[in-house]
Each structure stands twice: as structure tokens, then as C-alpha cells.
């Protein structure tokens with residue numbers, strides 16, 4: 001099977017990272033799933049915070065490493081923020097992640113590559129790489145519709161490369 005196409009976004013600073021989050025947030029709907037991978041300090045949580053802000057979450061969003069899943073209320077949609085870095089396979093099975101993935105809200109999963117078998121087939125995969133102190137390269141890989149359409153649209157609008 002051929003890999004889906006990927007799209008690139010260069011962020012020079014945190015503000016540019018927030019702009020990408022805001023562009024994506026325009027397309028969110030119940031059941032949106034975005035996975036976030038990249039080294040420690042790449043910016044997975046920073047990106048999640050920007051997403052939360054874009055959808056009107058008023059609570060402080062911090063790393064859910066020890067709680068694994070945190071739920072927030074946005075203007076129109078619930079926001080589920082996961083960090084599966086410390087999750088064992090047994091715990092993952094017990095958590096019933098599908099309830100979130102196929103639920104009413106939008107889900108962001110930090111360190112998703114650790115639970116790849118449990119991810120829904122349709123999702124937007126985002127990997128973040130350091131490219132300097134405040135520079136980051138985002139690679140977006142859409143798996144299925146509507147994510148393919150989001151990416152093509154953002155490319156047409158000159159936001160993604």
C-alpha cells in the first residue's frame with residue numbers, strides 16, 4: 001500500500017505554531033483525531049495548548065503525562081488531551097480509548113506512535129521536529145477523509161507546503 005502524501009509547515013516561532021493550530025481548528029468536528037509525535041520538547045503540548053485556545057478552552061492545559069487523559073470544555077466541542085508516554089498496553093486496553101476517538105469531541109494524542117495499533121484508521125498524523133531554538137518543522141499526514149481535504153485546502157491557501 002502506498003503511504004499517504006505528507007504536507008510540511010515551517011514554524012519560525014511559537015506564534016507560528018499557534019497559527020497552524022488555528023488553521024486546523026477551523027475544520028474540527030466531533031470525532032476529529034490528531035496524533036502528535038516528536039522528541040521531548042518538540043512542542044506537542046505547546047501545539048495542544050494552541051489548539052485548546054483556538055476552540056475556546058478557558059482552563060489551563062498542561063501536560064497530561066501522569067493523568068493520561070484530560071477532558072476540557074471548548075466553545076462548541078469537548079477537547080480530550082492524551083499523553084500516552086507512560087501508558088502500558090493493559091492500561092491502554094482498559095481505558096477504552098475508542099470512546100474518546102469516536103466521541104463528541106476532538107482528541108489530541110501525544111506520543112501516539114506508542115499505541116499505533118489502538119488508533120482509529122482515520123486521523124491526522126502530525127510529527128514535529130526541532131529545527132532551531134524556536135523553529136519547528138511540522139509534517140502532516142492525513143489518513144482518510146476529511147483530513148485529506150483539510151490538507152489540500154491548506155496547501156491551496158499557501159499554508160502548507
Ligand SMILES: Nc1ncnc2c1ncn2[C@@H]1O[C@H](COP(=O)(O)OP(=O)(O)OP(=O)(O)O)[C@@H](O)[C@H]1O
Pocket residue numbers: 011012013014015017038039040041042043044045046047063110133134135136
Ligand atoms: N515554534 C515552537 N513551537 C512549539 N514550541 C516551541 C516553539 N518554539 C519554542 N517552543 C517551546 O518549546 C517547548 C516545547 O515543549 P512541549 O512541552 O510542548 O514539548 P512536548 O513535545 O510536549 O514534550 P514532551 O514529550 O516532554 O511532552 C515549550 O517550552 C515551547 O514554548
Ligand SMILES: [Mg+2]
Pocket residue numbers: 044045046063083110
Ligand atoms: Mg508534552
